[in-house]
Amino acid sequence: MEAAGGVRTEWRWTRKDLVSLEELSREEIELVLDTAESFKEVSAREVKKVPALRGKTVANLFFEPSTRTRTSFELAAKRLSADIVNFSSSGSSTVKGESLKDTVRNMEAMQVDTLVVRHSSSGAAEYLARFVKAGVINAGDGIHEHPTQGLLDIFTIRERKKNLEGLKVCLVGDILHSRVARSNIWGLTKLGAKVSVCGPPTLIPSKIEELGVTVGYDLDEAIRGQDVLNILRIQLERQRGAFFPSIREYAAEYGISKERLERAKKDVLIMHPGPVNRGVELAGEVADGPHSVILDQVTNGIAVRMAVLFLTTMVER
Amino acid sequence: MDKLILDRAAIERAVARMAHEILEKNKGTEGLALVGIQTRGVVLAERLKAAVQSIAGVSAPLGILDINLYRDDLTRVSEQPVIHKTEIPFDIDDKVVVLADDVLYTGRTIRAALDALTDFGRPRRIELAVLVDRGHRELPIRPDFVGKNIPTSREEIVQVRLVETDGKDEVVVSQG
Numbered sequence: 001m002e003a004a005g006g007v008r009t010e011w012r013w014t015r016k017d018l019v020s021l022e023e024l025s026r027e028e029i030e031l032v033l034d035t036a037e038s039f040k041e042v043s044a045r046e047v048k049k050v051p052a053l054r055g056k057t058v059a060n061l062f063f064e065p066s067t068r069t070r071t072s073f074e075l076a077a078k079r080l081s082a083d084i085v086n087f088s089s090s091g092s093s094t095v096k097g098e099s100l101k102d103t104v105r106n107m108e109a110m111q112v113d114t115l116v117v118r119h120s121s122s123g124a125a126e127y128l129a130r131f132v133k134a135g136v137i138n139a140g141d142g143i144h145e146h147p148t149q150g151l152l153d154i155f156t157i158r159e160r161k162k163n164l165e166g167l168k169v170c171l172v173g174d175i176l177h178s179r180v181a182r183s184n185i186w187g188l189t190k191l192g193a194k195v196s197v198c199g200p201p202t203l204i205p206s207k208i209e210e211l212g213v214t215v216g217y218d219l220d221e222a223i224r225g226q227d228v229l230n231i232l233r234i235q236l237e238r239q240r241g242a243f244f245p246s247i248r249e250y251a252a253e254y255g256i257s258k259e260r261l262e263r264a265k266k267d268v269l270i271m272h273p274g275p276v277n278r279g280v281e282l283a284g285e286v287a288d289g290p291h292s293v294i295l296d297q298v299t300n301g302i303a304v305r306m307a308v309l310f311l312t313t314m315v316e317r
Numbered sequence: 318m319d320k321l322i323l324d325r326a327a328i329e330r331a332v333a334r335m336a337h338e339i340l341e342k343n344k345g346t347e348g349l350a351l352v353g354i355q356t357r358g359v360v361l362a363e364r365l366k367a368a369v370q371s372i373a374g375v376s377a378p379l380g381i382l383d384i385n386l387y388r389d390d391l392t393r394v395s396e397q398p399v400i401h402k403t404e405i406p407f408d409i410d411d412k413v414v415v416l417a418d419d420v421l422y423t424g425r426t427i428r429a430a431l432d433a434l435t436d437f438g439r440p441r442r443i444e445l446a447v448l449v450d451r452g453h454r455e456l457p458i459r460p461d462f463v464g465k466n467i468p469t470s471r472e473e474i475v476q477v478r479l480v481e482t483d484g485k486d487e488v489v490v491s492q493g
Binding site: 012013031034035037038039041042045046047049050051052055080307310311314315 | 383385386387391392396397399400401402403404432433436437438
């Protein structure tokens with residue numbers, strides 16, 4: 001085994017941080033996905049653990065409430081035998097700048113190797129990554145990016161459809177406030193998918209076409225011929241202005257109902273990053289129906305986060 | 318200066334002999350399973366499986382093991398290993414698992430493989446089959462089935478090439 005053939009041509013990972021999918025190359029994205037594929041088997045074992053990150057410490061720093069992403073990172077770290085601590089400050093009174101910096105400096109003083117950071121300010125993870133020696137993984141920063149969600153979405157699509165090249169993927173709903181949408185757009189377009197967005201005009205950022213996507217406002221039109229519909233959550237907590245008249249009207253215009261789904265391709269995949277507002281952006285019977293891969297996304301999330309934790313933590317600091 | 322140690326025919330004979338030895342030592346195929354270590358160990362395991370089948374007419378289950386996550390030098394290697402898949406599609410409890418790898422050297426890969434296998438269950442016995450034993454063990458590990466013993470210095474490089482992974486069958490020793 002040792003130095004067996006000697007030369008391996010596969011792409012190597014060199015980043016201690018994962019801040020966005022915008023900054024990754026196609027090869028880097030594929031390396032994460034391939035590594036995640038290898039890690040998926042670990043969670044299916046009776047002993048769901050490998051010693052790869054034994055002795056490493058990971059800190060979950062959540063300045064914004066989150067249950068599933070935090071839990072997913074926590075399980076991912078544990079299945080790699082890393083030690084993980086949780087720090088949450090859901091009060092959100094934490095002011096940017098000094099106090100965020102202080103918290104992180106404290107974590108570093110405790111010899112934490114990798115920080116998983118969620119923050120309501122766009123750019124928080126990148127800001128931290130620049131001055132800490134520890135690795136920084138962005139677990140969602142404001143309305144900027146949520147790279148591990150983007151990666152697990154792409155992983156789930158690839159698992160079902162095999163090849164992303166030319167695949168039609170439509171992101172539906174609140175694109176304006178969605179970091180999930182942005183990460184999906186960057187990642188999917190790099191892998192050759194044809195990405196479109198559809199939602200109320202008030203929730204589609206202007207100039208989004210510059211990211212290489214097409215825009216639609218009529219959902220019945222937009223879903224025709226799509227291979228994947230990734231339904232975004234209506235983020236009531238992020239909407240201070242009135243972006244649509246009422247929840248009921250939104251559901252009628254942009255919700256995926258069973259009837260509406262009949263216009264889609266027979267083998268269309270329905271995705272959602274969770275938690276689902278049932279009956280708003282997605283009907284319950286669709287969320288639980290045969291097209292839905294929502295729970296696969298949750299399962300795959302652990303494998304993808306294991307891959308990201310492993311790759312970034314193993315990079316020499 | 319490369320020195321050819323085994324050619325295609327010699328590798329074929331070595332594999333056939335090892336298959337016979339496996340059957341002899343275990344008195345048949347009862348509970349026998351093969352697990353190859355990524356990547357050339359997998360090829361060796363596949364060939365041993367085929368040889369066992371042609372001799373005894375029984376198809377033994379085959380598994381694939383990537384040991385990188387169990388390496389004792391994971392935090393010290395300068396190049397990050399690429400993680401390949403592990404796939405053991407059968408229950409290893411109470412099986413006789415023949416672990417296969419191309420080259421046995423320090424024994425650290427096998428140590429990692431033993432740890433990995435233990436996470437999958439409790440085999441009745443684990444045996445080790447290698448195509449080449451080049452010596453220089455750093456751990457108390459010995460093979461049960463050996464294709465060829467090759468005395469080497471630490472400076473020398475043993476290269477096992479197999480059709481499935483490298484396009485041709487040969488074992489070559491070169492100066493490092």
